[in-house]
Amino acid sequence: MSQAATDKPGSPEPKRSNGFRISRRAFLGVSGAAAAVVLAVVLALKRPKLAEPVETQTDSVVAKQDLIPTSCLNCPTRCAILVRKVETTAGKTKVVKISGNSASTYSEGKCCSRSHVGLQVLYNPDRFPHPLVRKAGTEKGRAVDYDNDFEEEDWGGALDRIAERLTSPDKLLILQGLNTTSNEDLIRRFALAYGTQNLFDEEGLETAADRKGKMLADGRSDSGYEMVSEDGTSTKYILAFSSGIVESERPLARNLRLWGKLRRELPNKTKVVSFDPRYSVTASRADEWLPINPGSEGALAMAIAHVILSEGLHDADFTNDHTEGFNGYSTLARTQRFSPESVSEISGVPADTIRRVAREFAQSKPAVAWSGEAATSWPYGTLASHAIYCLNALVGSIDVPGGIVYQQQPPYAAMPTEGLAITDTGITFREMADLLREGAIDTAIGFNSNLIMSVPESKEDGKWDKVLKNLFYVHIGPARSEMAAYADIILPACTYLEDWGYESAIPGSGYAEARIKQPVIEPRDGSRPTARILFDLATRTPLSAPLSPIESNSEAFAEDFAKYRTAPLMGWDDFKDSGVWKGSSYSYRNFAFGTDSGKFEFHSDHLERLLNVGLPGEGTDYPLKLAIYRPVLEIRSGSQNFPWAQEMYLVMHGRGWRNLVEINRETAHEHGIGEGDELVIESTYGEIEGEARVLEGMRPGVVTIATGQGHFASGRFADGMGMNPNDVIGTEYDEESGQPSFFATRVSIRKA
Amino acid sequence: MANWGMVIDLDKCVGCQACSLACKAENNVPHGSPHEQKRHHDIYWHKVIAATEGEYPSVNTQIIPMPCMHCDHPPCVNVCPSKATYKRSDGIVMQNFRRCIGCRYCIVACPYGARNFNFKDQVDEEYQRPDLPEDLGLSNEGHIGPWPYPHRTRGVVEKCTYCFHRVDQALENGEEVGSKLDGHHGVLPACVEACPTEARYFGDLDEPESAVSKLLASRTYIKLREEMATSPKTTYLPR
Amino acid sequence: MQLSFAPVEGNSKNYKILVAVLAALVIAGVTAYMIAYLYGFRLWGVNNSVTWGQLITVDFFFIGLSAGSLVVSSLVYVLGQERYKPIGRVAVFMGLLLMFGAMLTVLTDLGRVEKCWRLFMYFYLSNMKSMFGINGIFYAGYLLLLGTYLVAALSGSKLTKYIAPVAVLWAMLVHMGTGAIVGFIETRHVMYSPLKPIEFISAAFASGLALVMLLSWLTLKFSKRPLDKEMFVSLGKMLAVLIIVLMVLVAVDKLTHFYPPKREAVMFLIAGPWAWIFWLQVALGYFIPLGILFNPWLRKKVGWVIAACAICVVGIFFERAAIIFPGLSQPLEYYPGEIAGIWGARGGFLIMPAETLQTLGIVAVLGLLFVLGLKFLDLLPAPSEGEHAEGAPAEPAAPAPEGGQT
Ligand SMILES: Nc1nc2c(c(=O)[nH]1)N[C@H]1C(S)=C(S)[C@@H](COP(=O)(O)OP(=O)(O)OC[C@H]3O[C@@H](n4cnc5c(=O)[nH]c(N)nc54)[C@H](O)[C@@H]3O)O[C@H]1N2
Ligand SMILES: Nc1nc2c(c(=O)[nH]1)N[C@H]1C(S)=C(S)[C@@H](COP(=O)(O)OP(=O)(O)OC[C@H]3O[C@@H](n4cnc5c(=O)[nH]c(N)nc54)[C@H](O)[C@@H]3O)O[C@H]1N2
Ligand code: SF4
Numbered sequence A: 001m002s003q004a005a006t007d008k009p010g011s012p013e014p015k016r017s018n019g020f021r022i023s024r025r026a027f028l029g030v031s032g033a034a035a036a037v038v039l040a041v042v043l044a045l046k047r048p049k050l051a052e053p054v055e056t057q058t059d060s061v062v063a064k065q066d067l068i069p070t071s072c073l074n075c076p077t078r079c080a081i082l083v084r085k086v087e088t089t090a091g092k093t094k095v096v097k098i099s100g101n102s103a104s105t106y107s108e109g110k111c112c113s114r115s116h117v118g119l120q121v122l123y124n125p126d127r128f129p130h131p132l133v134r135k136a137g138t139e140k141g142r143a144v145d146y147d148n149d150f151e152e153e154d155w156g157g158a159l160d161r162i163a164e165r166l167t168s169p170d171k172l173l174i175l176q177g178l179n180t181t182s183n184e185d186l187i188r189r190f191a192l193a194y195g196t197q198n199l200f201d202e203e204g205l206e207t208a209a210d211r212k213g214k215m216l217a218d219g220r221s222d223s224g225y226e227m228v229s230e231d232g233t234s235t236k237y238i239l240a241f242s243s244g245i246v247e248s249e250r251p252l253a254r255n256l257r258l259w260g261k262l263r264r265e266l267p268n269k270t271k272v273v274s275f276d277p278r279y280s281v282t283a284s285r286a287d288e289w290l291p292i293n294p295g296s297e298g299a300l301a302m303a304i305a306h307v308i309l310s311e312g313l314h315d316a317d318f319t320n321d322h323t324e325g326f327n328g329y330s331t332l333a334r335t336q337r338f339s340p341e342s343v344s345e346i347s348g349v350p351a352d353t354i355r356r357v358a359r360e361f362a363q364s365k366p367a368v369a370w371s372g373e374a375a376t377s378w379p380y381g382t383l384a385s386h387a388i389y390c391l392n393a394l395v396g397s398i399d400v401p402g403g404i405v406y407q408q409q410p411p412y413a414a415m416p417t418e419g420l421a422i423t424d425t426g427i428t429f430r431e432m433a434d435l436l437r438e439g440a441i442d443t444a445i446g447f448n449s450n451l452i453m454s455v456p457e458s459k460e461d462g463k464w465d466k467v468l469k470n471l472f473y474v475h476i477g478p479a480r481s482e483m484a485a486y487a488d489i490i491l492p493a494c495t496y497l498e499d500w501g502y503e504s505a506i507p508g509s510g511y512a513e514a515r516i517k518q519p520v521i522e523p524r525d526g527s528r529p530t531a532r533i534l535f536d537l538a539t540r541t542p543l544s545a546p547l548s549p550i551e552s553n554s555e556a557f558a559e560d561f562a563k564y565r566t567a568p569l570m571g572w573d574d575f576k577d578s579g580v581w582k583g584s585s586y587s588y589r590n591f592a593f594g595t596d597s598g599k600f601e602f603h604s605d606h607l608e609r610l611l612n613v614g615l616p617g618e619g620t621d622y623p624l625k626l627a628i629y630r631p632v633l634e635i636r637s638g639s640q641n642f643p644w645a646q647e648m649y650l651v652m653h654g655r656g657w658r659n660l661v662e663i664n665r666e667t668a669h670e671h672g673i674g675e676g677d678e679l680v681i682e683s684t685y686g687e688i689e690g691e692a693r694v695l696e697g698m699r700p701g702v703v704t705i706a707t708g709q710g711h712f713a714s715g716r717f718a719d720g721m722g723m724n725p726n727d728v729i730g731t732e733y734d735e736e737s738g739q740p741s742f743f744a745t746r747v748s749i750r751k752a
Numbered sequence B: 001m002a003n004w005g006m007v008i009d010l011d012k013c014v015g016c017q018a019c020s021l022a023c024k025a026e027n028n029v030p031h032g033s034p035h036e037q038k039r040h041h042d043i044y045w046h047k048v049i050a051a052t053e054g055e056y057p058s059v060n061t062q063i064i065p066m067p068c069m070h071c072d073h074p075p076c077v078n079v080c081p082s083k084a085t086y087k088r089s090d091g092i093v094m095q096n097f098r099r100c101i102g103c104r105y106c107i108v109a110c111p112y113g114a115r116n117f118n119f120k121d122q123v124d125e126e127y128q129r130p131d132l133p134e135d136l137g138l139s140n141e142g143h144i145g146p147w148p149y150p151h152r153t154r155g156v157v158e159k160c161t162y163c164f165h166r167v168d169q170a171l172e173n174g175e176e177v178g179s180k181l182d183g184h185h186g187v188l189p190a191c192v193e194a195c196p197t198e199a200r201y202f203g204d205l206d207e208p209e210s211a212v213s214k215l216l217a218s219r220t221y222i223k224l225r226e227e228m229a230t231s232p233k234t235t236y237l238p239r
Numbered sequence C: 001m002q003l004s005f006a007p008v009e010g011n012s013k014n015y016k017i018l019v020a021v022l023a024a025l026v027i028a029g030v031t032a033y034m035i036a037y038l039y040g041f042r043l044w045g046v047n048n049s050v051t052w053g054q055l056i057t058v059d060f061f062f063i064g065l066s067a068g069s070l071v072v073s074s075l076v077y078v079l080g081q082e083r084y085k086p087i088g089r090v091a092v093f094m095g096l097l098l099m100f101g102a103m104l105t106v107l108t109d110l111g112r113v114e115k116c117w118r119l120f121m122y123f124y125l126s127n128m129k130s131m132f133g134i135n136g137i138f139y140a141g142y143l144l145l146l147g148t149y150l151v152a153a154l155s156g157s158k159l160t161k162y163i164a165p166v167a168v169l170w171a172m173l174v175h176m177g178t179g180a181i182v183g184f185i186e187t188r189h190v191m192y193s194p195l196k197p198i199e200f201i202s203a204a205f206a207s208g209l210a211l212v213m214l215l216s217w218l219t220l221k222f223s224k225r226p227l228d229k230e231m232f233v234s235l236g237k238m239l240a241v242l243i244i245v246l247m248v249l250v251a252v253d254k255l256t257h258f259y260p261p262k263r264e265a266v267m268f269l270i271a272g273p274w275a276w277i278f279w280l281q282v283a284l285g286y287f288i289p290l291g292i293l294f295n296p297w298l299r300k301k302v303g304w305v306i307a308a309c310a311i312c313v314v315g316i317f318f319e320r321a322a323i324i325f326p327g328l329s330q331p332l333e334y335y336p337g338e339i340a341g342i343w344g345a346r347g348g349f350l351i352m353p354a355e356t357l358q359t360l361g362i363v364a365v366l367g368l369l370f371v372l373g374l375k376f377l378d379l380l381p382a383p384s385e386g387e388h389a390e391g392a393p394a395e396p397a398a399p400a401p402e403g404g405q406t
């Protein structure tokens, strides 16, 4: 039946069969042979050993490994860390891992996520390999081209050029970002000995009002929230006013560790209430999120005081014995305008909720009211800070276990004050802005500063851009950053992992703790410790007193200085081995206030101004309020040029390498905006563009943008990612502290 | 033989992602780029997700850190044709890079998105992890590569190993492994060690005295996607 | 009926151009693959969410067509339906070619293609719980069987009679096995279904028959060989039945998954971002061909029947795509709620040049082998008396690889 394709006799020329004719036997033969070959191949190949115990192959190439104790500087908490350095059998040395140092009880040997990013701070591919000097005629700012705008210079030459500029102390401005404590001490010392008042500490950009408000009350600047005392007493109730306790609020690593304790390890679970317009990580972890109108925190604090005082829930023992001005304050707080009902209109928090929270707060001891920077970065920031802080006094949480404690300092070796040109230095943000506007400054030196990213009105051709372009600016920092784009001279300081020094624990624990900074590897590419740079500068500049009381030389100075200062704590070698020195236990109830009266002072002057918060101006051109926040992976002492931090930047949104314009679903709907739309955010100060993130967890009428992005000169992993909200934020000042109010800008949004 | 498992307390966890970062550092997991993130090309052995429900103002976001679940009945092992992914006798689901043919069937089958494919050679100019030297003079013999430089190539799938190298080394050295409720922990996986809130616990699920067993006995717990019947050994204590 | 087979002449300009074009595409495909192999699959559209892409879609498509072709051939060689004989050989040849193509796609889709031998070599030593491992055996055996079958058919050996039924059964296994690769994966709700193996077979029958009809018609027409209209019309009826069976299966499957309250997967498929694929599957795969084949008028016109075949083949391609793309890009529900975080976001897929060129290249390989086969093997019935075999067979209608960007 099957028809062979035979040549058909009679069919003409066209090509016929290819003559594919195989006999059945041949066919069988061929297939048989093929099968045999296949089989042979199978057999020839080694039978697979699928049971091979692969896990035995984890041999190590580590020839030698060291765990070097030092401290982190990716935020002001300055935690103790251990850095693992390995030497491989192939003879290479590499820093591979950072972990907490359990010798530090401050955060129980824990460190936060950003500590791990230290590896990428150290090996940042965009570090400066040499001192650089700007070529004449090149443009500063956004147009920077690091490869062509600068010439390499040797250290001596670069330092000489700087010294030439130091002719008049009044014309010098020193900018200080986040620096190692020992370097901060030296910078300050340099300013005092050189005789310039003009030292601006960038912490003054935002903590000034907060600190001032607290100072008004207790006359101290070292108060902190203890959360859990050494004996295990924990705070029972936390009112977080815009405080990112588990994202940003200092001391972060300590907060995180103690958070774990508060939630599950101690008998009574602490209740946490978060007042934040944004459903932040902290708000989502807290027991209650109370969305609040930005800027109304001070008024809200007064309403809470109103309830506590009206119902007589306050700690009368404390207010009677240790305070001043209580009556005036009490009278003011109990007025109708601070009643929950009227404040609820301003703040958006229902009156019943204010009442309930106030009662819970007063009845759970110890309880603290914790102010974050957003609550106080307002025109009346100092007053808001004061109002919030006073709540702690009302419930007697001052200087008690689990309440507010005053941080003790390690007894470092003294720095002689003889011969210093001036006795105090430091200016507020407002003073700095005025000096620059008046043209009183001709040279600025920035130590680890990224001012242009951090100030309001940071935009191109904005006021700061212009001012900085006209200054002779010396940038001291390890890697590319926006300020370096304005520099005339760049000195590559080493990173904190290559530096010598000491760090003091910041307020939180009460007891003092000091941590060492020691290089885990030699400074890369010939970068130098800040201390050494200052030493070399000091030898070239006429100072009224020596930079330090010790004999040393340029190369050894950084270590020598740290060794000298920490000598009273413990032996240098022991310090290098353990990395941590701990002071004696904190003693409570000293009530050592620094006020004139020696008591905790309730101030009631001007507190009614707290009611003057502009609500989102419906119907105006700028109907929305812009609020900003720091996600946990925003690296404070750096440029965000760190891929690990970048790729998981916004945990709540599961997005990295950017920031987003976060907006409430309803508000977005009103503006015809959908998830993922490209938006223009406009204020009177400028415009930025960003991607919309539409969500439920946001107060209607508010948009929030994370800071830390929008870099333009920080390197390959940072530039061009997201936007800098500072470009649209305007400058208004807090009267008392001269701090700019970052949180007061109204904006409009539209689709790009 | 131990039966390793991890317990994560969602009440303590604050989504700081120290776990994800510690894992990257410990296991030399390469970082991605904006472009790769957009295209889901980047590699994470550990991830932290946020699951949100509800409407303003009663929103609820659950933050969930997710290593590999090290399923007791791992679908990834079931589907792997070449036995490149397999379960060790101590329950750790492992990945043998040398055996993997790169079919990505395991990625299709894993209910937890725990597995990632190497879409490129990870020694790639621009996005190369700059803190690693190019030439360590290592052989490519080991399937993971000699610790601490896991060796990977493009074309294979990888995932969390419960830091088996730490566990194995500790056992070899006679050290204790696992979390302790009193805080004096034995050797731990990098992510557990790094967790600042101590939300993570690691230990032997078959040992009733281990911290993980005690926690599971004392609190209600959940496993993700239980309907998949994978019996994850990474367990969560809800808020 | 006396029937003789003869190759095409293959000397015409058109034929040469066709061969040249196909060869060029093959070279482009090989180059694309080499580049992708060297630089990694980042050059492709696949990613950690939609981890299979064009190649696996085409793989499933080809395997289906192959199995279908074989079944058509079985009409001749097993059931002895003499009237379908003219296309019997083409069908076997197509079956082999398509399977070869399918193997090219899966193997080059492997991240470590140099290790593919593991899949075929270890046989039962591979993981026998893995549908892919089991299919390794099915595929290898199938290729061997088909080769034997073709040689036997070409040589007119009586063995065809014995090989054919085995090959057909094996083809069903291969295809059901392939269906099981996706159907057994509970994680992916769009894929997960006990019906998948059956659905795959059914789709294979329909698409295989449609393709064989289409190709043989094209070839016969262009090479001016005798064209048996009756045969095509009767095959058209068969196709209609097969499409209905397939449609019912798909409907039952989707309805089963739609019925319970947890119907996200079906909604994602029919109304999600990839819904267009599904609706193209339904329209092109079922409705339009059925419309033609049931139209009392059109179903008798060979041209229309063949058009229905072509549309159906394209439609079945979308059926494959509707498994891969929606199936893999639906976000995994790690936890209730809207998930933000690594791949809580829906997976997307980009049409990337390297992957697309490679897919086209593989299609071109098949086209090339097909036209060369026509020239060098006796696949087609000999031309009618006095006519010169001329002109070139058209390239197999390769539906454009599909995908979408989301
Ligand atoms: N991750 C990270 N941590 C850091 C830093 C960092 O850069 N990154 N920097 C450190 C430094 S220098 C500082 S000063 C501290 C600051 O730390 P915090 O004082 O905690 O300041 P933020 O994190 O900016 O803001 C806290 C919260 O305030 C909310 N918020 C914004 N506007 C308003 C408002 O008008 N009203 C209310 N009620 N809430 C508002 C934000 O949504 C955010 O959740 O963080 C330190 N810690
Ligand atoms: N809109 C808005 N603006 C704000 C704030 C806000 O809440 N909202 N917050 C304000 C606050 S709280 C602060 S504290 C300021 C912060 O503002 P800045 O103090 O300017 O801090 P950074 O931006 O972190 O800049 C740090 C610089 O140090 C360099 N650097 C990094 N590591 C090292 C190192 O190891 N050694 C040395 N020598 N240099 C290093 C980096 O390259 C970078 O240039 O921003 C303020 N700006
Ligand atoms: S809290 Fe700050 S200092 Fe401590 S580890 Fe984190 S980033 Fe470093």
Ligand code: SF4
Residues within 6 Å of the ligand: B008, B012, B013, B014, B015, B016, B017, B018, B019, B020, B048, B065, B194, B195, B196, B197, B198, B199, B200
């Ligand atoms: S490190 Fe701990 S607290 Fe941070 S995200 Fe991971 S599990 Fe949560």
Ligand code: SF4
Residues within 6 Å of the ligand: B068, B069, B070, B071, B074, B075, B076, B077, B093, B109, B110, B111, B112, B113, B114, B115, B159, B230
């Ligand atoms: S979570 Fe995924 S990768 Fe891990 S064992 Fe389970 S199935 Fe496998």
Ligand code: SF4
Residues within 6 Å of the ligand: B079, B080, B081, B082, B083, B084, B085, B099, B100, B101, B102, B103, B104, B105, B106, B107, B156, B157
């Ligand atoms: S990709 Fe590798 S591990 Fe995954 S299933 Fe395929 S062979 Fe197995």
Ligand code: SF4
Residues within 6 Å of the ligand: B022, B023, B024, B026, B027, B045, B046, B067, B068, B159, B160, B161, B162, B163, B164, B189, B190, B191, B192
């Ligand atoms: S157990 Fe180890 S490998 Fe797994 S997520 Fe944690 S650190 Fe990564």
Ligand SMILES: [Mo]
Residues within 6 Å of the ligand: A202, A203, A206, A207
């Ligand atoms: Mo700050």
